[in-house]
Amino acid sequence: MMQEDFSRERLLLAVDCIVFGFDGEFLKVLLIKRGFEPEMGKWSLVGGFLQTNEVLEDAATRILSQYTGLSDIYMEQVATFSKIDRDPEDRIVSTAYYALIDIHKHSQKLSRQFSAQWFNIEDFPPLIFDHGEMVAAALKRLRTKAQTEPVGFELLPKKFTMRQLQTLYEAIWNVTLDKRNFSSKIRSFNFLEKLNEKDKSTSRKGAFLFRFDAEEYDKQERSRTTLNL
Amino acid sequence: MMQEDFSRERLLLAVDCIVFGFDGEFLKVLLIKRGFEPEMGKWSLVGGFLQTNEVLEDAATRILSQYTGLSDIYMEQVATFSKIDRDPEDRIVSTAYYALIDIHKHSQKLSRQFSAQWFNIEDFPPLIFDHGEMVAAALKRLRTKAQTEPVGFELLPKKFTMRQLQTLYEAIWNVTLDKRNFSSKIRSFNFLEKLNEKDKSTSRKGAFLFRFDAEEYDKQERSRTTLNL
DNA sequence: CCAAAAGTGTTGACCGTACACCCATGC
């Protein structure tokens, strides 16, 4: 950093979280109806200010826990947004994080408290400030990430069916996949453990449940390029 | 952003630039020897503070121009670094940008003024603060980016030989490629214009020069997934 | 016994990779 020529003006640094969930059919994003000015009553991402004694990751974790009741969540920094008038009341720069959560673990109590709601990623209301851009950037990152790392499992319960997993990836990329190809491709990675349990909620025959085997995945860390589902 | 519960403490936001260049053989990074405290005399990235009337991109552009004399440069935001004590003297959060420049356009005068030097990306001295992490993150991003978009051309002169292009990609990924496969792959994209000019500086026969045809590339924007060189 | 979802294998097309020889020219 160059310290001779320019002034050192302090500003506010915020953190906004794009919380993704999956309801079994669509990829969802969590939005809250703002209960304070400016833009009270409009939809927005969950966010807060970086405190001087915390790092951005901690702020994102804290905010996520405040609004969803969840901890130990997969998160990734997306980008930092700095348009001068992105907040009309003050100069606020904001770093966006996306989080992947199991939608069913999301606290109903907190949801009511903050007027939070899940929206389909393809169809959500206009957001305040530049939050719409943030969602777009986060979605792009998620899509890229899902191509090289099995992040999808963060959005599902521990045990899931092959069909649920496929529907999830179809929702992430907004495509349709062939179930035979999907299944054999996924199974070829050898990081899914097939359980001796069936989910019978969606069919008479019942579908086998699987579990992501993180240990096996880590063992393979070398020699991997893309997942290419 | 949630404004009820937490204080709004202001802090300094810096921008640090990872400037990549290519000398025909190795991928390089531009470092300066700090002429001011703290850590005077140590190697560091070029950087500066975000001013209240500019966005991060503008700050990065300004800093790049100050230190290299160049404008109209390809840049991309990498990430924001916020460790509490990353700067021992003050709480400073910093957003890293990487820039790709044609190494030969880099101003010698400014280089002397700031004691700037190019280092091989695989072998550079210890850097102050978390600048080493920033370089690592930037390199990772560049590698990923180069897989899906033809950013490499930013590092070369307007006209270049097939061999130079190949060497560049070999330097970016630290691999060796087969020149027949590389050439036919690259040419199959149809975004290189073969000129009726030869560079005779490296061989008696001379090597044809090519130019990146951005217009043709843009026309193909659809239907493209990866470059996969 | 039937409706509804689960589960499974084969084939052809395409792409990536390995590999070796001739060409043009300046000295």
Added chain:
DNA sequence: GCATGGGTGTACGGTCAACACTTTTGG
């Protein structure tokens, strides 16, 4: 005429994509 780097094509194997029928079982 020879040394040096430039330029090109083919054959193999692996991966991706398209495709349809049988199984299970609750009602």
